[in-house]
Each structure stands twice: as structure tokens, then as C-alpha cells.
Amino acid sequence: MVSIGVLGYGVVGSGVVDLLQKNGDKLRQKLGVDLNVFKILVKNLDKHKGRSPLLTNKAEDVIHEKVDIVIEVMGGIDPAYAYVKKALVMKKHVITANKDLVAAHGEELMALARENQVCFAYEASVGGGIPIIRPMTDSLAANDISQIAAILNGTTNYILTKMYKENMDYKAALQEAQRLGFAESNPESDVMGYDAARKLSILSTLAYDQKIDWKEIDVEGITHIDAQDIKYAKKLGCVIKLLAISKKKGDGIFAAVRPVMVSEKGPFGQIDNEFNGIMFQGDAIGEMMFIGKGAGKLPTASAVVGDIVHIVQNHKGKYGKVIVERKQPCHKWENPFQWMLRIKTDDRYKVMGSISELFSINNFMFDDAQDKGEVICVVEIENELSGYEKLRHLEAQGYIKGIKKIMKLEEIAS
Ligand SMILES: NC(=O)C1=CN([C@@H]2O[C@H](COP(=O)(O)OP(=O)(O)OC[C@H]3O[C@@H](n4cnc5c(N)ncnc54)[C@H](OP(=O)(O)O)[C@@H]3O)[C@@H](O)[C@H]2O)C=CC1
Numbered sequence: 001m002v003s004i005g006v007l008g009y010g011v012v013g014s015g016v017v018d019l020l021q022k023n024g025d026k027l028r029q030k031l032g033v034d035l036n037v038f039k040i041l042v043k044n045l046d047k048h049k050g051r052s053p054l055l056t057n058k059a060e061d062v063i064h065e066k067v068d069i070v071i072e073v074m075g076g077i078d079p080a081y082a083y084v085k086k087a088l089v090m091k092k093h094v095i096t097a098n099k100d101l102v103a104a105h106g107e108e109l110m111a112l113a114r115e116n117q118v119c120f121a122y123e124a125s126v127g128g129g130i131p132i133i134r135p136m137t138d139s140l141a142a143n144d145i146s147q148i149a150a151i152l153n154g155t156t157n158y159i160l161t162k163m164y165k166e167n168m169d170y171k172a173a174l175q176e177a178q179r180l181g182f183a184e185s186n187p188e189s190d191v192m193g194y195d196a197a198r199k200l201s202i203l204s205t206l207a208y209d210q211k212i213d214w215k216e217i218d219v220e221g222i223t224h225i226d227a228q229d230i231k232y233a234k235k236l237g238c239v240i241k242l243l244a245i246s247k248k249k250g251d252g253i254f255a256a257v258r259p260v261m262v263s264e265k266g267p268f269g270q271i272d273n274e275f276n277g278i279m280f281q282g283d284a285i286g287e288m289m290f291i292g293k294g295a296g297k298l299p300t301a302s303a304v305v306g307d308i309v310h311i312v313q314n315h316k317g318k319y320g321k322v323i324v325e326r327k328q329p330c331h332k333w334e335n336p337f338q339w340m341l342r343i344k345t346d347d348r349y350k351v352m353g354s355i356s357e358l359f360s361i362n363n364f365m366f367d368d369a370q371d372k373g374e375v376i377c378v379v380e381i382e383n384e385l386s387g388y389e390k391l392r393h394l395e396a397q398g399y400i401k402g403i404k405k406i407m408k409l410e411e412i413a414s
């Protein structure tokens, strides 16, 4: 029998316990052993009255001599970090879905796991139910990966889908994502793009064999996206997605998280709701995309239970390479792209004149009657640095009250 301690009984923790129960027979047949939940840690026992006799509010009941595998699905850094370290030192295998923890302390915890001859597995920390960590560490290891482009946050993708397809307002869509268990306990992490940046840092570190710190990734969230942006994106045959992109550029690495307008019919344009999509460019495999549910109870539990199976089948403490070399990513997009600009002004004609002088214009698209005080257009940009330089010139003209820009990509060029 394999004894499992679970830290956390929220969306993911309860999903893991339910899934182990639901598919217990099938797992027993596959593995030849029983998977038995020993104890489950929660913060507030009163909240869970009558739900399970295994609940406790004492961590030492879970990180216990009799336990073989500790599953950390509490979230946050404290006390999760201390609990995971304690479990590894006690030579327990550890599985986590906690990207905050993996992005901040992953390398140290992998090294500690190796030292103690146990596994530190984190499949659910990126892409929810999508198997992506093990493909990156094992199956795709023969490739030199040059680029990752991905939708990595289910909550923001759900919000943007609802705003686009059902004209739902941002706040209502966020509340729905919270109700469905997609959002973090502090959803700022989702909507400000930090969650996607953490996941991009985990994937990029594995892809490029150099530590990419999530705090050094250029991040823009979706809080400023409004119904007008969605309306203009639609007019252009586009949909707005929060994309996480990293790519090798000579000796450097570009890494950013941004809302981007992509073609409605393209590979990212069709990934809706809580689904994630992760596209790689490898020298042997070429382009490859993984799509699936990136958030939610059972999809995430599926990845956690997959890690249990992996540990039981291998049991050697080999899982997870330890990356020590650090790399600071650069933030500026170096390929041609377009910006949709929304410029607030009292003097539209002057602004249009200035834009025409500074930029090559693809399209002026505002509606005279509706879009009062705004000039809306799509302009061609050679690279981001030159684009910002031109914006500075535009702002210096004085009759501009504010500029909003959203990147538009025809394709994610390598
Ligand atoms: N939700 C999702 O779709 C996904 C989540 N994840 C990650 O999985 C982890 C868990 O997420 P989720 O299940 O949604 O979170 P929840 O907020 O739903 O659940 C957290 C659980 O941990 C318990 N907990 C939190 N802090 C403590 C503490 N200090 N001491 C004891 N127990 C504590 C809570 O106890 P109590 O119930 O008493 O409050 C609760 O049972 C997070 O790292 C998240 O980022 C990863 C992929 C997808």
C-alpha cells in the first residue's frame, strides 16, 4: 500500500481525493498496489465539518512517518515551502500543483529531493491537466527548443472568452471564474499576468536549461481590456488572448506576458474558456502544440494523480533536473508586428496627421458617431523599441490625453 498525505482540501485537494476514490480500482490494477489517503490538512476545520474523517489542522499529522507521498495543494509560499522542505528531508516524495512555490524555490526543492533520493514532481503547476512538465523533461529532451508561445492562465482566458463571445462584463466573468474554481485565492495573480509569468518561467527554465526568474519577465495583465478593445479586435477578425511568449534570440532570451490580438481562426484564437494552449518550436519536432483544460478541480487532479502514478512506477528520485545557471530575459519584441492604438484627444485631425507622419498605417477604424474623443487605428511596427520611440514622439505633441495599445500578431514568428 502507498500512503498519501494531502496538504489542502480546496478545489484541487478535494479533486485529488475524489479521483483516487473514483478510479481507485483502475489505479490498483495498473500499479498493483492500493493508493490510500492517510490524512488531509486544512486551515479551518469548522468549514469542512462532516466532509471527511481524515481532516486535520495539524501539519505533522500529514507529514508523518507513515506517509510515503506528500501532496501539497495549499497554494502560496508560506507555510507550503516549509512543509515541502520538511517532507523532503523526511524522505517523502512530494507532489505539488503550486506554481508560486515552483517558480520561487523549484531548483532548491529539486536539489533537496535529489539529496534525499526522493521525487519532487510538479506536473499540475503548469497547464492544469495538460501533461507538459514530463514531456519537457523527458519526451522532448532531444530537442533544442527555440520558442514557447502559450495561453497559460485559465481564469484570464475564461474572462476574455466570456467578454468576447457573450459580451459579459469583466467583473461578472471574473466572479464566474472564481465560482468555478479556476482563479487563485487572490485573483490578482491571474488578472495581472503574474500566474502566467510564473508558469512561463517554469517552462522556459526547463526549455533553455537556464533559470528564468518570473520577476524578470515583462508582464502586462488584462485589467485594462475593455468592451471597446474587444469590439475593435472583432472588427479586425481577431480575438484578444493573454499570451506568454519566450524565445531564444542569439545569446539572449526574450520573455513576456501580454494581451495580444491574434486571428480568430488561428491556433490560439480557438482556445476558449479555461483551456490552455502551449506551442513549442523544437529543432527536431518542429512546431508542436498541447491543448487542454488549464484549470479546474478534476483536470488539475488528473495531473497530480499522474505524478503519483509516475512516482509509484519509478520510485527513484530522478525526476526533475536541477538547473543552476541563471539568465536574465529581455523584454522587447524584435520582430515586426502591429499595434492597435486607441488615442484619447480633443483634436482628432491633428492626431491623425501625426500618426500618418510617424507610422505606416494599416487601418483607421473609429466610428465618428460612437467613438467620440478617440482615434483608433492599426499601425505597423518594425520592432518594439522603435515603436516606443515613435509613441514618445506622438505623446510629445501635446494634444494627446492618453494612449492605449494592444499588440496584434499575424503569427508567432520564430
Ligand atoms: N484551482 C485550479 O484550477 C488550480 C490550482 N492550482 C494550484 O493548486 C494549489 C491549490 O489551489 P486550490 O485548490 O484552487 O486552492 P483552494 O484555495 O481551493 O484550497 C486551498 C486549501 O489549502 C488549505 N490551506 C491553505 N492555507 C493553509 C494553511 N496555512 N494551513 C492549512 N491549510 C491551508 C485550505 O484550507 P481551508 O479549506 O480550511 O481554507 C484549502 O483547503 C494552488 O497552488 C494553485 O495555484 C494549480 C492548477 C489549477
Ligand SMILES: N[C@@H](CC=O)C(=O)O
Binding pocket: 125, 127, 128, 152, 153, 154, 155, 156, 182, 183, 184, 190, 195, 294, 295, 296
Ligand atoms: N488560477 C490558475 C489555476 C491553474 O493554474 C488559472 O486560472 O490558470
